[in-house]
Amino acid sequence: MEIMIDKKNNDDIKIKSQQIVEEIKNGEKQLEEIQNSCRHPHEEIYVKDIKPEAGSCQYRKVCGVCGKAVGYPSQEEIKNAVGGTGNPTE
Numbered sequence: 001m002e003i004m005i006d007k008k009n010n011d012d013i014k015i016k017s018q019q020i021v022e023e024i025k026n027g028e029k030q031l032e033e034i035q036n037s038c039r040h041p042h043e044e045i046y047v048k049d050i051k052p053e054a055g056s057c058q059y060r061k062v063c064g065v066c067g068k069a070v071g072y073p074s075q076e077e078i079k080n081a082v083g084g085t086g087n088p089t090e
């Protein structure tokens with residue numbers, strides 16, 4: 001009988017995880033559509049380390065309105081954004 005309960009439980013997990021994957025896909029699609037409709041105004045663009053947990057910094061230019069990464073900052077722009085950490089990069 002326990003095997004049956006396990007199977008039922010696994011089926012529940014399977015169905016739920018598939019639903020969530022679908023929801024994520026839908027959400028990502030909606031996010032993409034909304035980000036594509038954004039004009040990414042120049043004054044809202046800022047430089048952000050998109051993977052602060054990764055150890056090595058990965059800077060991107062990010063739109064402050066929609067949150068989309070819109071490009072790569074120059075060394076100068078990174079320096080300005082990081083500024084004053086006492087840790088100048090070459």
Ligand SMILES: [Zn+2]
Pocket residue numbers: 035038039040041063064065066067068
């Ligand atoms: Zn934008």
